Amino acid sequence: MIPSVLPTYNRAPLAFERGEGSWLIEADGTRYLDLGAGIAVNALGHAHPELVKTLTDQAHKLWHTSNLYQIPNQQRLADLLVEHTFADTVFFTNSGTEAAELAIKMARKYWYDKGQPERIEIIAFEGAFHGRSTGAIAAAGSEKMVKGFGPLMPGFRHLPFGDHEAVQQAVSDKTAAILIEPIQGEGGIRPLSDACLKGLRDLCDATGTLLILDEVQCGMGRTGRLFAHEWAGIAPDIMMVAKGIGGGFPLGAVLATEEAASGMTAGSHGSTYGGNPLGCAVGAKVMEIIANSEFLADVGRKAAQFRQRLEGLVAAHPSVFEAVRGQGLMLGLKCKLPNTDVVKAGYAQHVLTVGAADNVIRLLPALTITETELAEAIARLDRAATALETA
Numbered sequence: 332m333i334p335s336v337l338p339t340y341n342r343a344p345l346a347f348e349r350g351e352g353s354w355l356i357e358a359d360g361t362r363y364l365d366l367g368a369g370i371a372v373n374a375l376g377h378a379h380p381e382l383v384k385t386l387t388d389q390a391h392k393l394w395h396t397s398n399l400y401q402i403p404n405q406q407r408l409a410d411l412l413v414e415h416t417f418a419d420t421v422f423f424t425n426s427g428t429e430a431a432e433l434a435i436k437m438a439r440k441y442w443y444d445k446g447q448p449e450r451i452e453i454i455a456f457e458g459a460f461h462g463r464s465t466g467a468i469a470a471a472g473s474e475k476m477v478k479g480f481g482p483l484m485p486g487f488r489h490l491p492f493g494d495h496e497a498v499q500q501a502v503s504d505k506t507a508a509i510l511i512e513p514i515q516g517e518g519g520i521r522p523l524s525d526a527c528l529k530g531l532r533d534l535c536d537a538t539g540t541l542l543i544l545d546e547v548q549c550g551m552g553r554t555g556r557l558f559a560h561e562w563a564g565i566a567p568d569i570m571m572v573a574k575g576i577g578g579g580f581p582l583g584a585v586l587a588t589e590e591a592a593s594g595m596t597a598g599s600h601g602s603t604y605g606g607n608p609l610g611c612a613v614g615a616k617v618m619e620i621i622a623n624s625e626f627l628a629d630v631g632r633k634a635a636q637f638r639q640r641l642e643g644l645v646a647a648h649p650s651v652f653e654a655v656r657g658q659g660l661m662l663g664l665k666c667k668l669p670n671t672d673v674v675k676a677g678y679a680q681h682v683l684t685v686g687a688a689d690n691v692i693r694l695l696p697a698l699t700i701t702e703t704e705l706a707e708a709i710a711r712l713d714r715a716a717t718a719l720e721t722a
């Protein structure tokens with residue numbers, strides 16, 4: 332008999348009742364050190380006092396009005412994002428997937444309005460993940476995600492991640508945009524080099540192609556900069572954001588330059604829930620905390636130390652781990668043993684990690700995790716690896 336919850340997930344036999352910072356706690360009081368942070372969503376940890384206060388204060392006032400009216404909280408969050416990024420304008424969604432949908436629509440509408448409606452093709456990359464809508468799975472293109480769901484939305488081309496020559500050859504007078512994650516998350520924490528990102532920007536500038544960055548997972552302070560592309564000293568034309576931006580409240584956004592957004596006039600797109608007062612109150616508080624040079628420098632400092640310790644962990648357990656990769660607190664351990672076994676061995680030591688493609692386990696702790704907790708994480712991962720070696 333089918334379970335009452337549609338069984339599209341293989342869930343671990345763990346259920347948490349509450350959270351405190353970097354800890355998740357079961358009903359019997361058992362504490363787990365959370366290095367997954369709800370897949371990079373709980374950027375400020377669980378039950379952050381300022382977020383709890385912001386959410387409850389707003390809950391007593393107003394939850395939802397629809398976008399038929401002015402929403403001051405939405406305006407405030409948009410202003411904060413515009414102030415701190417390349418963007419001139421922002422549209423709010425409830426998820427990364429919805430952000431992908433708008434990013435695709437915006438790029439096509441741009442060329443349609445420029446009198447080049449044949450420029451509909453979007454170049455995307457192998458190993459990518461952009462969400463679960465029919466558009467987003469077509470954008471990712473992997474057999475795992477698209478098989479059985481055809482016919483797929485046409486107009487996507489898939490190239491090997493980081494193969495600049497392939498991109499150069501693929502861009503044509505049909506190309507609307509290049510869509511890429513600066514660091515692939517689901518694909519196994521695969522960073523694109525700064526040189527590659529710069530190369531894509533140059534190619535887009537030379538051909539008019541729009542550069543769409545998917546920073547749903549790598550954005551919002553995760554790499555030690557507000558957005559990952561800042562490391563390369565470039566800016567996109569359109570950017571998708573979600574996960575960390577709501578700190579756990581479902582919230583996403585598409586950020587764009589005035590030029591890239593020029594086709595999106597009144598009536599061209601919308602959302603019932605997107606940008607609601609409750610989500611935007613929380614989002615604005617998250618931005619206030621993260622878009623701060625001291626906060627980001629602290630992420631970078633902790634990350635550098637953590638990474639060094641992870642290198643030591645890999646060296647100490649060469650039959651379990653192969654390498655560390657990633658940037659800031661978006662880190663992956665490439666495994667030699669099946670990553671699912673490594674994640675399970677972590678559960679036994681009460682440390683939570685998240686699997687990814689390419690036999691990687693992801694370490695995406697709350698950005699507020701302390702140095703002591705990171706040291707504890709290493710100790711638990713070390714015990715998990717030892718248990719696997721002696722099994």
Ligand SMILES: *Cc1c(COP(=O)(O)O)cnc(C)c1O
Pocket residue numbers: 425426427428429431460461462463512516517545546547548549573574
């Ligand atoms: C999670 C993710 C998405 C999809 O976001 P949802 O909120 O799950 O719809 C898109 N792109 C990237 C890079 C992601 O990590």
